[in-house]
Amino acid sequence: MRWGPRLPRAAARPHIPAMDLDFTEAELHRYSRHILLQDVGAIGQARLRAARVLVVGAGGLGAPLALYLAAAGVGTIGVVDHDALELSNLQRQVIHATARIGRNKAESAAETLAGLNPEIRIEVHATRLDAATARDLIPRYDIVCDGTDNFPTRFLLGDACHLLGRPLVSAAVLRFEGQLSTYKSHLGAPHPCHRCLHPEMPPEGLVPSCSEAGVLGAVTGVMGTLQATEVLKEILGLVGSAEGGIGEGMSGRLLLWDALDMRFRTVRLRRDPDCALCGERATIRDLSAHAAPAPLVCRA
Numbered sequence: 001m002r003w004g005p006r007l008p009r010a011a012a013r014p015h016i017p018a019m020d021l022d023f024t025e026a027e028l029h030r031y032s033r034h035i036l037l038q039d040v041g042a043i044g045q046a047r048l049r050a051a052r053v054l055v056v057g058a059g060g061l062g063a064p065l066a067l068y069l070a071a072a073g074v075g076t077i078g079v080v081d082h083d084a085l086e087l088s089n090l091q092r093q094v095i096h097a098t099a100r101i102g103r104n105k106a107e108s109a110a111e112t113l114a115g116l117n118p119e120i121r122i123e124v125h126a127t128r129l130d131a132a133t134a135r136d137l138i139p140r141y142d143i144v145c146d147g148t149d150n151f152p153t154r155f156l157l158g159d160a161c162h163l164l165g166r167p168l169v170s171a172a173v174l175r176f177e178g179q180l181s182t183y184k185s186h187l188g189a190p191h192p193c194h195r196c197l198h199p200e201m202p203p204e205g206l207v208p209s210c211s212e213a214g215v216l217g218a219v220t221g222v223m224g225t226l227q228a229t230e231v232l233k234e235i236l237g238l239v240g241s242a243e244g245g246i247g248e249g250m251s252g253r254l255l256l257w258d259a260l261d262m263r264f265r266t267v268r269l270r271r272d273p274d275c276a277l278c279g280e281r282a283t284i285r286d287l288s289a290h291a292a293p294a295p296l297v298c299r300a
C-alpha cells in the first residue's frame with residue numbers, strides 16, 4: 001500500500017522533476033522524525049529520496065557520512081573506493097567489520113548500508129578515482145562528498161566538481177583537528193572554489209597524511225557526520241542553485257575544529273578574482289593536468 005500527502009506538482013521544487021510524494025507505510029514510520037521537522041516534512045523527505053549523492057572514499061569520513069545519508073533516506077548513494085579493507089582501518093572506519101578484512105571497501109560499505117536501509121539504492125564503484133572516472137561519475141550525481149585524505153585526489157575532485165557543475169562538500173582530518181567547507185563555485189560569484197583557498201597542491205611530503213601522523217578515530221566520526229549534515233541541508237534546499245539549502249550552508253565559509261581545545265571556529269572564504277579555476281581569466285579549463293592516476297583514495 002502506498003499513501004501519503006498528495007500535493008500539486010507545482011508545489012515541488014522545479015529542478016527535481018515530477019517528485020514522487022507517495023510514501024509506503026514503512027517509509028513513513030522510518031522517516032517519521034524527519035517528517036515532523038518543519039524544514040523537512042514530506043516534501044523534504046521526497047527530495048532526499050530523489051537525491052543522488054556520490055561519496056568518494058569509504059574511510060574514516062565516508063563511514064559516518066554514508067551511514068547517516070543512508071539512514072536519512074537519500075535515495076541513491078554512490079560509493080567510490082578501490083582499496084581493500086585493512087585491520088588498521090577499523091579504529092575509525094565504523095561502516096566496516098573485522099570479518100571483512102581484505103574485501104573491497106566500497107562493497108563492504110554497501111553491505112552495511114543495505115542492512116541499515118533496504119529502501120535505498122547503493123551504487124558500488126570499486127575503482128580508483130582518476131580524471132576519466134571523475135568525468136564519468138560526477139555528472140551522474142547531484143552532490144559530491146570528498147572523504148579522501150590525499151591532495152592529488154582532493155584537487156582532482158575540486159577541479160572536476162567546478163568544471164562539471166556539481167556542489168562539493170569537503171571535509172578533512174588530521175591528528176585531533178578537522179576542517180569542513182562546501183564549494184559551489186560553478187554557480188559564480190560570490191561562491192569561492194577550493195583553489196581560492198589553496199591555489200596549488202602543497203609539495204609532496206609537506207603536509208603529512210593520517211597514515212603518517214595519525215588521527216583520533218572519533219574526530220573522523222564528528223567531521224563525517226558534520227559533512228552528512230551539510231549534504232542533507234543542501235538537498236533539502238534547492239540543490240545546485242544559488243539559493244542554497246536550508247539554514248546557512250558552508251559555501252564561502254571554512255569550519256575549523258580543534259578537538260583538544262574543543263573549539264569550533266568559522267572563517268570567511270572569499271572568491272579570488274585571479275583564481276586559476278574560477279577567476280575571470282581562469283587557465284584550468286579541463287582535467288588534463290590530472291591525467292596521471294591519483295594515488296590511493298581514502299586511507300583517512
Ligand SMILES: [Zn+2]
Binds near residue numbers: 193194195197271
Ligand atoms: Zn577559485
